[in-house]
Amino acid sequence: MNVESKISAPVDEADDGWTVAGRSFRSRLIVGTGKYKDFAQNAAAVEASGAEIVTVAVRRVNVSDPKAPMLIDFIDPKRITYLPNTAGCFTGEEAIRTLRLAREAGGWELVKLEVLGEARTLYPDMVETLRATEILANEGFKPMVYCVDDPIAARRLEDVGAVAIMPLGAPIGSGLGIQNQVTIRLIVEGAKVPVLVDAGVGTASDASAAMELGCDGVLMNTAIAEAKNPVMMARAMKLAVESGRLAYRAGRMGKRRYADPSSPLAGLI
Amino acid sequence: MSLDGTIMIHLNGEHRRVREGITLAELAGELGLAPEKVAVERNLEVVPRSTLGEVRVEDGDELEIVHFVGGG
Numbered sequence: 001m002n003v004e005s006k007i008s009a010p011v012d013e014a015d016d017g018w019t020v021a022g023r024s025f026r027s028r029l030i031v032g033t034g035k036y037k038d039f040a041q042n043a044a045a046v047e048a049s050g051a052e053i054v055t056v057a058v059r060r061v062n063v064s065d066p067k068a069p070m071l072i073d074f075i076d077p078k079r080i081t082y083l084p085n086t087a088g089c090f091t092g093e094e095a096i097r098t099l100r101l102a103r104e105a106g107g108w109e110l111v112k113l114e115v116l117g118e119a120r121t122l123y124p125d126m127v128e129t130l131r132a133t134e135i136l137a138n139e140g141f142k143p144m145v146y147c148v149d150d151p152i153a154a155r156r157l158e159d160v161g162a163v164a165i166m167p168l169g170a171p172i173g174s175g176l177g178i179q180n181q182v183t184i185r186l187i188v189e190g191a192k193v194p195v196l197v198d199a200g201v202g203t204a205s206d207a208s209a210a211m212e213l214g215c216d217g218v219l220m221n222t223a224i225a226e227a228k229n230p231v232m233m234a235r236a237m238k239l240a241v242e243s244g245r246l247a248y249r250a251g252r253m254g255k256r257r258y259a260d261p262s263s264p265l266a267g268l269i
Numbered sequence: 270m271s272l273d274g275t276i277m278i279h280l281n282g283e284h285r286r287v288r289e290g291i292t293l294a295e296l297a298g299e300l301g302l303a304p305e306k307v308a309v310e311r312n313l314e315v316v317p318r319s320t321l322g323e324v325r326v327e328d329g330d331e332l333e334i335v336h337f338v339g340g341g
Contacts, residue, residue: 032341042339057340058308060281060333066301071337087340100315101335105308172341221341 016245018216020194021110021142021163023081027052028211029241030083030196032221036230039074045224046075049234053081055112055219057088058102077106083144085112090125092132099141111136112166114146122172126153130160137161146198149183151190158193165191166219169210170200173222177206181213188214204233204240211244212252276328287326294322297334307336 017026031051036042046054054075062068075082084102086095092115099111115132117125124147136143137160144164145157154165167187170176178184178200188195194216201207201220210218218241227233275286287296293316297304309316310333316324326332 033339034341036339039339055341056337058335059338061300061302061307061336063281063283063300063302063334070306071339072306082337084337085340097310097313101308101310101333102337104315104318105306105336 016249018194020144023110025052025081027238027241028217028245029207029237030055030217030219031224031234031237032219033071033075034221035225039069039071041230042071042225043074045230045234046080048231048238049224050238051080053083055083055085055221058084058086058098058105081110082106082108083110083112086114088116089114090116092128092135095128095132096135099136100139103141109140109142110163111141111143112146113143124148124168126150130156133157133162134160144196149180149187151183151186154187154195155190158191162193164194164196164216166196166198168199169197169206172199174200175202175223175226176200177202178209178213181209184210184215185213201237204236207237207240208244208247211241212248214248217241276326278326278328278330278332280332281334291326292322293324293326293332296326297321300334302334307334309334
């Protein structure tokens, strides 16, 4: 083995994908497709992020302007997995109706369920979320579920058929970063399905923090779309998720309360 | 039903008159929509894409035609 290959391949990264509902992905970053200047910028950001899954919303076609550009003309659903969401739904029934249509529009079962409790905080309504998760799972859907950062609620979701637990790090669109690392870690430790922080990421270090806690992935939209340079931020998030994951796998050092010198004390002149 | 051979439906929340006997696939075509890019709900029931060419619109139908848009 020459020196170069020793340096370039010190870490086994090849096997580090993740699997949700039987589908395997390499990228641990899921990005939203809302709030971009235009579809072209959106597509460039998705490319830079390396994401293999994008979230999409389901809305009425503009029947007065059917030739208006469509998302699927810019982001190819054959190459990038569309994850239909239920953003804007405030009852289980609305969310279920939306996802039934999404399944017909796309032909897949993997969906993102979110049932919101109120417009001010966009916090999930967990009673409705649990109920809708169970109904969807019984209809053959594979729901990835946006939820509060509550380890007990997360377990309940898993019990009724959630294929991934997606706790918020902070309110949707707030960019405040992960507010409670303890609860996110507890959810990760308790879950048998993938855990992805969904909402609250503001910048790259927030994404790394989520991954260092052992999350399987991170889902974000506004942090990229509202950056001054969304494509550059998408690249930053890709690297942040990858480095956070590597740091988690590498196992961080223990914390000490006091200094510990890195250079040997023996042999001091 | 009316004398001019049209019926009244609700399409995406708006009143619209369409030809009597028109199928959902024909309606999508007249609207300029590619059926493979949309999903159709008729009176709160999803219409399977494979049957769009057979299902005929009836007077008073509530239709929703949706597609994927950007979202988080």
